[in-house]
Amino acid sequence: MCNFKTYCAARLPRWAVLASSPISLICLGRCDPSALHSNRSRRFFEVPKTVFLLAALLVSATSFAADVKTLLKQADEYRLNLESARVDTEVRVFKGDALDKTRLYTVYIKPERRSLVVFRSPVERGQKMLMLGDDFWLVMPSSARPLRITPMQKLLGDASTGDVATLTWSGDYDGKIVGEEKVGDIVCHKLDIVGQRKGVSYPRIVLYVAKNGSFPVKAELYVASDKLAKMAEFKMGNVDGRKQVTTMILTDHLQKDRRTEVHYLSRSAKTLSDEYYNPAFLVRAEIDN
Amino acid sequence: MGGVLALPAQAENGIDLTYTSRVVGEFHQLRSDSPFAAGLARTGFGRDNGRFEEEVRGKLGPVSLLLTGSHSGQEGQKPKARLVANEVFIDFGSGADRFTVGKKILSGDVGYGFRPIDVVQREARMQLIPKTLEGIPNLMWEHYSGQQAWSLILANPDQNRGADASKDGSLTLRYYNRIGATDLHGVARYSSRYHLETGAAFSSVPESSLEIHGSFLIQQRGERTVPIRLPANANPILLLARSADDPNILVSESLKNPAKALLGATWTTDNGWSVLAETWWDGTAPKPSDWQNLARQTQIRNAMLGMPGIPAEGVSGALALSTRMFQNPSPTRRGNLLRVSWTDPAGSGWSTALDVLQRPQGGGWTATLSAAWVADKLRIEGGYRRYGGTTNSFYRLLPERQVFFAGFSLAF
Numbered sequence A: 001m002c003n004f005k006t007y008c009a010a011r012l013p014r015w016a017v018l019a020s021s022p023i024s025l026i027c028l029g030r031c032d033p034s035a036l037h038s039n040r041s042r043r044f045f046e047v048p049k050t051v052f053l054l055a056a057l058l059v060s061a062t063s064f065a066a067d068v069k070t071l072l073k074q075a076d077e078y079r080l081n082l083e084s085a086r087v088d089t090e091v092r093v094f095k096g097d098a099l100d101k102t103r104l105y106t107v108y109i110k111p112e113r114r115s116l117v118v119f120r121s122p123v124e125r126g127q128k129m130l131m132l133g134d135d136f137w138l139v140m141p142s143s144a145r146p147l148r149i150t151p152m153q154k155l156l157g158d159a160s161t162g163d164v165a166t167l168t169w170s171g172d173y174d175g176k177i178v179g180e181e182k183v184g185d186i187v188c189h190k191l192d193i194v195g196q197r198k199g200v201s202y203p204r205i206v207l208y209v210a211k212n213g214s215f216p217v218k219a220e221l222y223v224a225s226d227k228l229a230k231m232a233e234f235k236m237g238n239v240d241g242r243k244q245v246t247t248m249i250l251t252d253h254l255q256k257d258r259r260t261e262v263h264y265l266s267r268s269a270k271t272l273s274d275e276y277y278n279p280a281f282l283v284r285a286e287i288d289n
Numbered sequence B: 001m002g003g004v005l006a007l008p009a010q011a012e013n014g015i016d017l018t019y020t021s022r023v024v025g026e027f028h029q030l031r032s033d034s035p036f037a038a039g040l041a042r043t044g045f046g047r048d049n050g051r052f053e054e055e056v057r058g059k060l061g062p063v064s065l066l067l068t069g070s071h072s073g074q075e076g077q078k079p080k081a082r083l084v085a086n087e088v089f090i091d092f093g094s095g096a097d098r099f100t101v102g103k104k105i106l107s108g109d110v111g112y113g114f115r116p117i118d119v120v121q122r123e124a125r126m127q128l129i130p131k132t133l134e135g136i137p138n139l140m141w142e143h144y145s146g147q148q149a150w151s152l153i154l155a156n157p158d159q160n161r162g163a164d165a166s167k168d169g170s171l172t173l174r175y176y177n178r179i180g181a182t183d184l185h186g187v188a189r190y191s192s193r194y195h196l197e198t199g200a201a202f203s204s205v206p207e208s209s210l211e212i213h214g215s216f217l218i219q220q221r222g223e224r225t226v227p228i229r230l231p232a233n234a235n236p237i238l239l240l241a242r243s244a245d246d247p248n249i250l251v252s253e254s255l256k257n258p259a260k261a262l263l264g265a266t267w268t269t270d271n272g273w274s275v276l277a278e279t280w281w282d283g284t285a286p287k288p289s290d291w292q293n294l295a296r297q298t299q300i301r302n303a304m305l306g307m308p309g310i311p312a313e314g315v316s317g318a319l320a321l322s323t324r325m326f327q328n329p330s331p332t333r334r335g336n337l338l339r340v341s342w343t344d345p346a347g348s349g350w351s352t353a354l355d356v357l358q359r360p361q362g363g364g365w366t367a368t369l370s371a372a373w374v375a376d377k378l379r380i381e382g383g384y385r386r387y388g389g390t391t392n393s394f395y396r397l398l399p400e401r402q403v404f405f406a407g408f409s410l411a412f
Helices: A004-011 A014-020 A022-029 A033-037 A040-077 A163-167 A279-283 B037-042 B236-245 B288-304 B312-327
Strands: A085-095 A098-110 A114-119 A127-134 A135-139 A147-149 A174-184 A186-195 A204-210 A214-224 A228-239 A242-252 A258-269 B015-030 B051-058 B064-074 B080-094 B098-104 B134-144 B149-157 B171-177 B182-191 B195-207 B210-219 B221-227 B250-256 B259-268 B273-282 B333-345 B350-359 B363-373 B377-387 B400-411
Touching: A014 A214, A014 B195, A022 A163, A040 A174, A040 A204, A085 A135, A098 A163, A098 B400, A127 A163, A127 A279, A147 B195, A147 B210, A163 B273, A279 B149, A279 B171, A279 B333, B037 B312, B064 B098, B221 B312, B250 B312, B288 B312, B288 B350
Parallel strands: none
Antiparallel strands: A085 A098, A085 A258, A098 A114, A114 A127, A127 A135, A135 A147, A174 A186, A186 A204, A204 A214, A214 A228, A228 A242, A242 A258, B015 B051, B015 B400, B051 B064, B064 B080, B080 B098, B098 B134, B134 B149, B149 B171, B171 B182, B182 B195, B195 B210, B210 B259, B221 B250, B259 B273, B273 B333, B333 B350, B350 B363, B363 B377, B377 B400
């Protein structure tokens, strides 16, 4: 499984290797291996230059890290700009060009990574899912006790409820900018980000955010085995005078004729009291209101 | 876009209902060499059956409803029509203290195949396509505090002892606490049938693919249905002949401090596979010697068929009555379940499962292969179950060899 630690171990040491290698230092100075054997005075003048370049590199790396955080926060603003909210979502699953099924969900989001998903479609009526950080519970209509499920089980189902309930990246992911790429006509920053927690739906995401405006454009979603599972496209629209993501289109990487459209029907400020985020509360009817 | 698409019917007049139509059919095959064969015509074993259900679920103002109207039929019998209010209740209250009045489904435990602390609803597990549970009339007070909760449930307040334990009047205290990645459940219930029952359960997710769970219950008193005991020096033929017309050929045996325990784990992969393994102990189930006793008595009854002076009707009646021992909530004390299931992670709606339940100490085994497909409003499911084991094992004594089942439901 690829987690944040192993991901970092694989990628971050590049800086360390680059910085600590004598050959790197020389090359940073004047790209001449013979400098290692040159006299002291020459090295005396080489070192400040090397240090300067190394410092510049570190500053650059630091600013890139900061940029990722900032970009993720800016991208999140287009998905959800409220701390506590009610988001009504319609999921449409297409097989080829034909609409295969429709599902309706209401998601109640609260700070500290708390999400409550109420399943509203007739065929799923009575089901609820609670996400508290890395912990997940499911309630079926035939049961009066919440069932603890694993992050992996959360991914299963028609449209993974993780896709529906997760509306922000900045609190859960970190990583780096790996380049620039054009997606359609939009020039994008390409971000390679990894989950900071074990409960994220996708431990790794390659995210494309518009260079101009920082809105999300596309994402490649990787599962724990680092396999590409889905591609996400974000459609922007004008909602109450604000530019927001109105639809997320998910394409399954293995079954390319399957497409899932997650339509955000409404986002409104709503704060449920803390009892609603107690797993034992899930069986109560107040949630159905 | 938000303005174009409409939300579902969360009607402003307070009526928010969904409807489900369901057709279920079961096709049973008798075991041709069943020792109960002479009495099976008087039982439901081996009879194909079907039901058509119309279900209404939702809210009428503050009242939560689940109503089921059904037409059911069994081979050789007249169809029956029934309307059941599975749930009619009001949840109310605010802040940390909440209340429930009415009839509500109260089942639940951490296990899949066996549920020791499901002491209020006492749901039968491992059914093919189960009927919607019928709720328990109750008054409930729940209190929430941080990640803890407790509830006090007065169930069946108008009853002392009902037809079965779930219909008994009882007072139950339930406790819940979340400690990191672990849920803890506690329960204490008092009823006139079992006196005090106390138990605890846990469910924990130590890593992203793995869930482990366990459950334990101890009862002050337990019950199980077993065959009558024959005195060692009695002539069994005469004794059984006398008992042939006696409905009490099975007796309810009282148990002191029986225990139930379950341990299990679920492993799920990102390509949709899931493996569930559980093992359990039920001290209220019949012992292997009870099944051997039933087998021996059945053998004697079969030997009596055709004997002069012994009415064949009485013997076949006794054979039919003795099959009620199969209605014990747990047929054997030990169980091992392995369930391998797959859900299409791409969201095609397909899922399939193979369940193998083995009952050690000569109980035999049952294997169930099932598949389901869920579309927009439609759900189709079906499968096959087979019973097997050594001679005189529980699943070989069971008068059926296999069952095919299918269900079709449409929600709107």
